[in-house]
Amino acid sequence: MSAYRAILAKDLRTELRTLESVPAMALFAATTFVLFRFGLDRTELDGGQAAGVLLATVLFAAILAVNRVFVAEREQGGFDVIRLAPVDGSALFAAKLTVLVVYLVALELIAVPLFAFLFDAGTGLLALAPVLLLANLGLATVGALVSSIAVHSRARDLIAPLLLLPLLVPVMIAAAGAAEPLLAAAGPSYDGFAKWLAVLALYDVVFCLVGYAVYDFLLED
């Protein structure tokens, strides 16, 4: 437990000090919104298109964070420290997972209001919170797993998104499925809300378990 807290505290402190990841993600999200405005040739978004633009942007911004989350460990020998210390590898996995969730929540606190502001998509956004939280957990779990794999490979920045995106398709399906009726022009509807939340929860549980089970094998020298 204390290893988890120590790693988590170190990473969050570093982020607060250097402000490396979250501002970049937020800026990326803002620019992506502008790109979508022109790409779709729409100034207002609702329903399925709103859900798609918002979630795709969050997903791609998440890739930025996933690429960076293990770089410090790789460069400063953090993996060796974990290996030598009598610490369960899954503490590292849990800590990095939490870090990614925190980054994503911070990103969404900026990006979602910005999205509402740019595209006049204000209704039903608060109800998005549980959807986004569960989606963040899924993004973070798979992101931490993939990042651990990618950080030991050669084309690190290439491998991580390559592996990540197909794995995240169910998250996209479920989150967009829940978000589309919420962002409908006529007002939020909770059609199928519970169903999609259940799918997201299932996804999170399965990949948390997979990550927990395999993580020690990733740490081996």
Next chain:
Amino acid sequence: MSFRAPRTLAALTVGTLVAGFALTFFFAPNDADQGFVQKVFYLHVPLAICALIGFMVAAVQAVLHLRSGDPKWDVRSYVSIHISVIFGIAVLVTGSIWARASWGKWFVWDEPTLVSFLIVFLLYCTYYPLRYAIEDRERQARYASVFAITAGAFVPLNFIAVRLAETLVHPRVFATADGGLTAKMTFTFLVCLGGMALLWETLVRFELATKSSRARIGRLRRALEGDEAIGSGSRIAPAPREAGS
């Protein structure tokens, strides 16, 4: 461990497949809805089922590899994925032809099994660049196993998600795949499924046999030339090692 080329298995495979195709065209009745086009079903669906089961088998072999550390399980896992990906190409192409004949478009997003198969296929395609990007052999094997397990857990989840996303407005294109199969059709289907499963296993055995031979040649070369031997080994395909070498 030596993998002898499976001659009886190959013969059995050919026999079953030929029987299956004969049944398809001479025994199974035409579908009420789709007519003659439905015959593709006896080719496409067995390929898909075998590919998906192949991916699950690879995941199990990956678990065995991580637990035992025996590289032979990594070889088997790699070959399972490799053959299943090849089957996957066949699935997507035959599915596309079926969609075109049935629905006029080369790909239909309304058919959940085809869509979820596309996603799974894209995921497993990343297996190769992943292996290629990790140079240390042992680490490569271990990480590939982790990937195979993660991807194996992903397949059913993905299937559920895509299935739920199917809108109720569009009818299933490949409706026969669900139900409404007569007894004759079911029998034909099962024979074709058996044939494809045998084909999968035969191809896996052939791959393993080739790898084993190449590994032995590599060892022979090293024994004769010393350590400066330059073999023609693949960088990503793991080579089976003989026990006690």
Next chain:
Amino acid sequence: MPALPLDEAGKYVAGAYLVFLALLLVYVAIMSARLARLDRELAELGELAGNVVERERSTREEAFRG
């Protein structure tokens, strides 16, 4: 009784089965190319082994003579 109306539908069905056959044949072709390469390497190694045996025999002969 064969169900074989070679109209539009027939072409697509034939196409699908031909694709399957083509993929299988491509696979067989790739495998046979690989096997041919392995054969070549074995021949090379056979020669190498022959040389090694020659060398060892001549060294042994010298040892006996000397």
